Amino acid sequence: xxxxxxxxxxxxxxxxxxxxxxxxxxxxxxxxxxxxxxxxxxxxxxxxxxxxxxxxxxxxxxxxxxxxxxxxxxxxxxxxxxxxxxxxxxxxxxxxxxxxxxxxxxxxxxxxxxxxxxxxxxxxxxxxxxxxxxxxxxxxxxxxxxxxxxxxxxxxxxxxxxxxxxxxxxxxxxxxx
Numbered sequence: 627x628x629x630x631x632x633x634x635x636x637x638x639x640x641x642x643x644x645x646x647x648x649x650x651x652x653x654x655x656x657x658x659x660x661x662x663x664x665x666x667x668x669x670x671x672x673x674x675x676x677x678x679x680x681x682x683x684x685x686x687x688x689x690x691x692x693x694x695x696x697x698x699x700x701x702x703x704x705x706x707x708x709x710x711x712x713x714x715x716x717x718x719x720x721x722x723x724x725x726x727x728x729x730x731x732x733x734x735x736x737x738x739x740x741x742x743x744x745x746x747x748x749x750x751x752x753x754x755x756x757x758x759x760x761x762x763x764x765x766x767x768x769x770x771x772x773x774x775x776x777x778x779x780x781x782x783x784x785x786x787x788x789x790x791x792x793x794x795x796x797x798x799x800x801x802x803x
Contacts, residue, residue: 644672644686645687647687690721694725715734
């Protein structure tokens with residue numbers, strides 16, 4: 627079994643991320659009729675603004691459907707600016723390498739890395755649930771919730787997090803929409 631995926635699998639994973647992002651953003655737009663927001667296809671992915679503070683405000687799945695033009699990038703940048711939000715692009719390391727150079731030339735800077743892990747669905751490994759972790763089915767998504775031992779409370783949010791509790795909760799619900 628290979629340790630790393632090829633560009634075909636990376637493109638498939640990125641397409642799934644773009645579809646999830648688009649669906650969640652569209653659900654937020656339906657809920658907040660008349661609110662600012664957009665979902666715009668670009669270079670095989672989507673640019674999305676769901677609502678203020680949403681984790682779906684980003685460009686996802688980008689880089690497996692060609693290199694965008696300067697005009698397309700300007701349009702995306704203007705759409706985010708109109709919503710008062712910065713442009714956040716999630717660019718897979720297997721995306722078209724010309725896109726990294728294009729973004730750098732426009733002044734974009736690398737802020738972080740994200741790794742997506744996968745598992746072949748052939749043989750099913752033994753399911754191990756650590757003490758203190760509860761697995762819940764929520765629509766089509768499965769969520770692991772860790773609780774403080776003996777108190778029944780969720781662990782505290784990460785220090786410095788700028789998201790309120792209600793925005794991620796809505797995003798979680800709408801992500802499976």
